[in-house]
Amino acid sequence: MRVFIYSAHPYEQPFLEKEACQHEIVYTNQRLSLETASRAAGFEAIAIFTADDASAPVLEKLAAVGVRYIALRSVGHDHVDLAKAQALGIHIANVPEYSPYAVAEHAVAMLMVLNRKITESRLLLQLQDYRLDLLTGFDVHGKIVGIVGTGKIGMAFASIMHGFGAHILAFDPVQNPDASALQISYVPFDTLLQQSDIISIHCPLNEHTKYLFSWTAFNNMKPECILINTARGGVIHTKALLHALENDCISGACLDVYEHEKGIFFQDLRGQTMHDTLYTRLLALKKVLITGHQAFLTREALTGIARTTMQTIACWESGSPVPSELTTTIHQPLYSIK
Structure with missing residues (x-):
């Protein structure tokens, strides 16, 4: 599967490449926004980071160009309108844990x-x-x-x-x-x-x-x-x-x-x-x-993020259940980051 990756940083690309397996990865360092959503045309799956905008208007534009799956390269998903994604039929999964x-x-x-x-x-x-x-x-x-x-x-x-x-x-x-x-x-x-x-x-x-x-x-x-x-x-x-x-x-x-x-x-x-x-x-x-949001930045964590991101995409592509899918049952954990 071809995967379009927004907000791709040089520090993470070697880890993503190593875990890509059968996926063909296309990178951009641009953040996902209303202006850049059209760049995902021709890709059913994209991967985004915490600085990306996955609000309702952006999700509508992504759906219009054919995006059906979004892999979050993070635990947090406060930058994503999960209810809108579910209504549009866009599946979203996060990385529930890495290191x-x-x-x-x-x-x-x-x-x-x-x-x-x-x-x-x-x-x-x-x-x-x-x-x-x-x-x-x-x-x-x-x-x-x-x-x-x-x-x-x-x-x-x-x-x-x-x-x-x-x-x-x-x-x-x-x-x-x-x-x-x-x-x-x-x-x-x-x-x-x-x-x-x-x-x-x-x-x-x-x-x-x-x-x-x-x-x-x-x-x-x-x-x-x-x-x-x-x-x-x-x-x-x-x-x-x-x-x-x-x-x-x-x-x-x-x-x-x-x-x-x-x-x-x-x-x-x-x-x-x-x-x-x-x-x-x-x-x-x-x-x-x-510090500039770098707490996660270890080799072990980057490996875990890349591996889980690519594995969830592979599960979705094959029709297998995605354990970390957020749009199956929308929920908001109160305090614990698991």
Whole structure:
């Protein structure tokens, strides 16, 4: 089968080629949009990424040019109108899991870089300033770590924090049966906010989690709390976060995702003026560490994404059930990213 791949990045192409098997792959680095949907003419199957637009108008255009299957190269599907896809007869499947350790380990890495002032230390060393006065961090051991969403990524993060000797609280309407082995205590959301020294977000973006962290949430958090988000940008209300940071309501934020990242992340914008003032304000704060949606970027994760993407297309082509199809029974998981 011929497969048209939108938002194809050089880092993933070798992995996709290796797993392509009988598929003929055609790439474009362009994102899927109303303007680019016509490029899929002649292809029954396409593959898209998180920055692509699969809203109702775009899906209608894809259906009109003959697209019948969309493989998501991601777990999250908040960029896809699943109800519209089902109405149009377009089948959609995601990658329900690849390497939960990739995202969990990146969250931990960001926490330690921010906490132990690694970025500031490197800059001071380059200036030959070897004083330690501005580099004090804290022990993670003994701290209370709150985890929002205890699917596979959240549990991988919890396991690492357990190894650090942290006490772990969790909020998720669906309790993970493996949580007891890590001595995880499930608590109401407000309790998690009030007691946690570190909070890490591992939930999908949907109607239940949009702006879960907003003005009220930040007012309930400890002033010394560090917030980590490697899930979806829209779980955090950016204006509320900036207010909390600038007024010392919390002590720091590690962000691998950003509410308005489309149009910024995954692109080369060197030499261009950045017009997003919220993003530039975040970037200017020393108490904020930002990475460009790269938490998933390990060889193991890229292999898993490519393999599952190609396998789901092969299943659909052969008429076999696709285990990760999202348009068979439309559902929205509340918090757990599985």
